[in-house]
């Protein structure tokens with residue numbers, strides 16, 4: 001048998017005493033308690049008051065389950081009368097372990113927030129037998145909806161990322177993030193990617209923090225680069241996210257692949273063309289993930305289209321450059337070599353990529369000095385992609401901020 005002091009320890013609620021415990025027919029544990037804390041703060045004058053004035057209505061607060069049995073704390077809050085204020089108003093005692101607006105203890109609320117990390121409102125509501133509206137309410141009470149600058153001492157690495165909230169064009173929001181050592185933080189979700197919007201936000205960073213920014217990781221969108229340069233000046237390195245650059249040169253190969261397959265569909269016999277089954281997926285796979293059969297299909301395609309073979313090889317070569325542990329200077333030489341190869345091969349599919357490479361030479365090669373920084377942008381991107389899939393229609397920016405915050409910091413903030 002466990003006695004009351006042991007049960008008290010299991011409950012983990014401070015300054016209460018257990019009056020009695022009941023188990024209902026539905027196997028719900030009802031634990032009747034009272035507060036052992038004395039006094040409260042007068043709601044009118046703010047002074048500490050200790051003159052008892054009866055008890056309030058009984059509150060029923062859902063708490064952490066015990067052996068998977070729904071557990072409820074029943075308490076009649078103490079009330080106190082103010083001797084100093086006119087009319088002697090009474091105030092209901094406030095305690096730390098529950099919010100008077102909530103039907104849950106804070107410990108239970110925090111467990112719900114932990115459950116919501118990387119999950120969906122619907123799923124958590126279903127598993128924990130609460131409603132999505134309950135979870136909405138807790139999110140608003142417990143999860144910040146904007147950055148509190150006082151929690152940060154330095155912002156060495158900033159990330160600027162755009163994400164499309166809906167499929168198709170337009171409706172972009174910008175995620176501003178920061179990485180301090182291994183900790184990722186979300187600084188803001190901005191309503192659009194206009195340079196003015198981004199610049200206005202960056203200017204809200206307190207001056208003392210602004211001076212600590214060393215690197216801004218971004219894609220090659222001029223609005224981002226322009227805003228960052230305007231706010232942080234020239235001593236900050238703008239660093240083009242490698243995955244964004246990779247998307248550009250891979251897209252170039254992809255476009256060529258489409259035209260070539262259209263041509264081959266026209267020129268080849270049905271059987272010959274049939275031998276290229278799923279080749280579009282095969283080309284996207286990593287070399288090490290290919291099966292022998294897939295390699296044969298790819299070789300067939302490359303035999304029909306030497307141009308595509310060459311473009312594919314050049315794209316792979318560029319990825320290899322990115323994978324090498326190069327200094328910025330070495331990377332510049334490697335990339336120049338790659339550009340020469342493209343020119344010599346007369347590969348027109350990379351024409352617009354070459355222009356980008358020249359225009360953003362500095363931002364792109366900065367990656368090699370701060371190479372560890374771009375992974376965090378991509379990591380965050382993936383997290384947000386997953387979040388969007390989980391919670392489609394997450395168009396409320398305040399809520400989006402809270403959900404990203406929860407996914408990034410939830411285990412730290414709502415630790416047991």
Ligand SMILES: [Zn+2]
Nearest residue numbers: 042045082085
């Ligand atoms: Zn008072």
